[in-house]
Amino acid sequence: MKPLRTIIALLIFIFLVSSAGMSQNQGPTARDPRIENILRDISADNIKHIVDTLAGFGTRHTASDTQSPTRGIGAARRWIKEELEKYSKESGGRLKVEFDSFTSDPQTMDPHYRSRLPKPTELDNVVATLPGSNPDSAQRIYIVSGHYDSMCTQMNNTECNAPGADDDASGTAVAMELARVMSHYSFDSTLVFLCFAGEEQGLVGSKHWADMAKEKQWVIPAVLNNDIVGNIRGGDGQLNNQTVRVFSEGVPTNETPAEKRVRESIGAENDSSSRELARYIVQTAIKYIPDFQVQMIYRRDRYARGGDHSSFNDDGYAAIRFSEYHEDFHHQHQTPRVEGGIQYGDLPQFVYPDYIASVARVNAASLASLALAPSNPGHVRFGTARQAYDTVIQWEPNPEARLAGYNVVWRETTSPVWQHSLLLGKVTEVSLKGLSKDNLIFGIQAVDKEGNASMVVIPKPPPPTRPARTANTPSQ
Ligand SMILES: [Zn+2]
Structure with missing residues (x-):
């Protein structure tokens, strides 16, 4: 096994050289005490209060009553906004809370859903924004x-009970709970809590x-x-009270024909930015919430179903969906009733605030790590020829002052998560002898001084080393 020993020796050498001058706490297992405090502050009691209050509005059908102070979608959205404003006040006014209002006309809607909205209706997303504290990263x-x-x-039916x-x-x-807790902390990047x-x-x-974010060219990495x-x-x-599923698309929904050609040529069907986000969440959860599992599902959503993250995928953003591990279809989209001895209905008695709190912690750890980390490394590409035995990866230096260095990560093509991670200093190139890009998938992530890492970016292919193929050149 001489070749393997050579690789290991070389990697140790690279590690020693590249990590010179870096302290121990920058490694991939280092926990940021700010994030640990956030996880501690998340309250199952407050989550229960939110769920019970929302269910108490009777129905929150999109076209239900908007005037009543106690029942319907209007009362619900006003309460959410007031509650978020209360959180803002508790954190010294740091959260900006607003309605994002617009009118939806059934005539312009997807025909499949048209019957669910009887008339043109005002809709209000409730938006709470915590602006980033670092001018370099706040955008x-x-x-x-x-x-x-x-x-x-x-x-x-806009009248029937739908506690949801x-x-x-x-x-x-x-x-909402993340808005309450995280507004007491400061992050380099901006956080938006959206209902x-x-x-x-x-x-x-x-x-x-x-669509509004895309039109305004907002940078939304996750x-x-x-x-x-x-x-x-x-x-x-x-x-199962200790697993949550994370759904992510493997091939980007909005991929262009040129991007498709590159993806097919390098075998990146399992490395969309949404899939990298899912991997990031899995590995962040292992670091901060080791007794709770995140199960990746290689699908955009559950079988033939959809959710709000898909709207972001459609516009080219990395977006994933969390859902509980086991569902009970008697308690979804069901009018509350007892039939054949079975209780139907999406009632508060069937949700578990402690479990929701665990899911909230997975969200919080991932969101905080990303919002504290440097930006994703730019222009990551292979520096070796297409046909090469060794692997050289190059990238552009990150602009952030708090940057500590980079991780190079790699995995077998059949491995769901990154298997190897090597901490590098403030370099812009790594050379890995004896590791072939034909057999492995590589990536680079930027790391700050507290060990918060950006998402992984996989390298673009090296430039052609031969004249470009013409129609007469046989393909290989
Ligand atoms: Zn839903």
Whole structure:
């Protein structure tokens, strides 16, 4: 096994050289005490209060009553806004809270969903923004979201009870609780806590916000969407209170033909930015919440279903969905009733605040790490020829003053997560002898002094070393 020994020796050498002058706490397992405090501050009691209050509005159907102070979508959105304003006051006014209002006309909607909205209706996303504290990074925006609308068995019935405790008061509670806790801390980048309207009408609230962000060319490196994150007991009796699923697309929805050609040529069908985000969350959870599992699912969403993160995928943003591990379909989109001895309905008694708090901690750790970390390394590419035995990766230096260095990571093509990580100093090139890009997938991430790492960026292919192929050149 001489070649293997050579590789190991070389890697140790690289590690010693490149990590010279760096302190121990910059490694990938170092925990930032600010993030540990945030995780400690997340309260299952406050999450329960949010879920119970939202369920108490009777229905939050998108076209339900807007005038009543106690029932319907109007009362619900006014309460969410007031609650977020209260959090803002508690944190010295640092959160900016507003409605993102627009009118949705069924005539312009996806025909599949048209019957769910009887008439043109005003929709209001509730948006809380915590501006970034570092002028270098404040233009980067990280999002956590849930949807606050609900529906009963009859999708266009605006009167029936639709408590929507799990779908999706649970996800709304994650976004609101993170707003409450994280507004007491400072992050380099901007955080946006979003409560979407109109999810059940075909993702119209999130589509409106994502399209607006795209038009304004906002930089949004990651969106964490929470939809149905409150139940631990499946309808088939299976129980799991320590796993959450993260759904991510493998091939970008909005990929151009040129991007498709590159992806196919380098085998990057498992390395979209959304999939890298899912991997980032898995590895952040291992670091901060080791007794809770994040299960990656290689799908944009559950089978033939959708959620608000898809609106961001459609516009080219990295976005994932969290959902509970086991679902109970008696408690989703069901008018509350007892039938054949079974209790139907999305009622608060079937959601578990402690479990939602765990999901909230996974969100918070990932969001805080990203918002404290340097930006993703730029212009990452291979520096060796296409046909080469060794691997050289190059990138442009990050601009952030707090940058400590970079991690080079790699994995087998069949491994779901990064298997190897090597901490480098403030370099812009790494050379890995005997490791072939034909057999492995590589990536680079930027790291700060507290060990907060950016998302991984995989290298672009090296430039052709031969004249470009013509129509007459046989392909290889
Ligand atoms: Zn939902």
